[in-house]
Amino acid sequence: MNYLPSDYLPILIQLGLALAFIVGTMLVTHSIGPKRNSKLKDEAFECGIESQGDARTPISIKYFLVAILFVLFDVEVIFMYPWAVNFIKLGSDGFIEMILFMGLLLAGFYYIIRKGVLEWEK
């Protein structure tokens, strides 16, 4: 089947309508809605509890290290699954390659432990 450019006209109309609805409602609510500002109303609402301090506080680097290490070793497991499923098909070559991969990864793991990244209270 061949489509002509004019066959896509409904999509264009749909796009126009969607945009018109958004712009229209925004204009209408801004123009007819009541505007009552107060200091209390502008405050951030957090379950009725008064908010304290700044959200941008420095966080210990340990959190980031643990997070990134988690991602690293998590991704490693993703590689293990397809390998395990195709274990017989890949044969001894696949086995050796996986051992190599795990060996390199464990070398990194050993490095992390020796560096003391996993010691929380230090």
Added chain:
Amino acid sequence: MLPIVLLSILGLVVLFLGFQKSKNLLLPATLLVLAIVLVANFLHWNDMPSLYFKNMLFENKFTMAFSGIVIFSAFLIVALTRGFVDDESAQPAEYYTLMLFSLVGAVMMIGFENLIMLFVGIEILSVSMFILTGSDKKNLRSNEAALKYFLMGAFATGIMLFGMALLYGATGSFNLTAIKGYVMANNAPSAMLYVGLLMLLIGMLFKVSAAPFHFWTPDVYDGAPTIFTTYMSTIVKTAGFAAIYRLLSGSFSGIYSFWWMTLAVITVLTLLAGNITAVYQTSFKRMMAYSSISHAGYLLLSLTALTNQSQSAIVFYSLAYSIATISAFGVLMLVAKETGVHSYENAERFEAFNGLGKKNPLLAFVLTVSMLSLAGIPLTAGFWGKFFVFSSAADRGLTWMLVIAILMSTVGIYYYFKAIIAAYMREGELSAIKVSPFYRLILIATTIITLVFGLMPDFLKGLV
């Protein structure tokens, strides 16, 4: 193939050496590793070109020569680190390991046969560079440089990956030979191929800092610790140009008429932007950053021509450029450390070299030879580098580009001579700088190599 395996394994060994109390063993160990890898690289020199790792990597004399240049440059740069002993917050083992690992990426970029390998190589090299750029943790400029490099580099990588995906869409393969087969077989390739090639080129030209993708270069090169600036401006650039050459000559020589004009415009822009901006710099380090842009322009000139001579021309040019840059930065590091004691502001300016010739004749001579080589004055390797590049362009008949390139290299003479004039003709209170014997040996070696290749250029040219 052997260098990749050796660098990966011995890199880990160097990393674990760092757990020892004494850090004195690291520098000799790294140098030993690099020497072993350099020998291993040339073991198969006389063999036939061959493919490795299920047709992922390619090895012939050209890739071996380029890997050799990269590994040799790394050897010289590591020798100039002096073991990072003066810096207490430095992590020498990690730095050396990252340098060795980044070389894995460089060798992969040089020998790729599959676009996936190119991508993996570029990433290994770039990620190591992002870290090394920001290795001066307490320095705000170093942090800024690392972040800038990372964000821009990630963006360029995205464009490059998009290009690779489009190439795969057009040709159905990531393999260079298969892509070449498609280009040869189809008289009217799909538009995806053209767009893909351009996007891939944009990503790679970003990595070698060709205009108009060069804006990150001065800030990053200026902010990074000088030793890693040297590393970036030699090794990343050399590997990048080898990769672009392999890509263009390996797959896309059939559609030369399509891409040559794009590359020609980029070359001219790079030459103009690099050379003219370098004239206005007051900082020597920043001038070297712009000079590296301008040298990217000369190398691109040879790639635009893409004749039979281009191959040996870019090998020779990369070697000449790398050696001269290493000795220039080697002198700068010594002088900046000396003047940095009095005024941190002036440490990396041209004025830092004032009066160098009087008390430190050797350093002044090394600086002079490297500047002459970068400017392309006869009797230095840089002259023959430019000569080969220009003659390959002349073969293709790109006369108008030659005129611009020659004009720009005369502009280059002006700003390179500023350093020489400061060293010999200006008065300064620079006292005699203590240079360790090994450091002195490396500087003398780079100078001799520059002069020997300036006198006997055919020595290398006949090999590749």
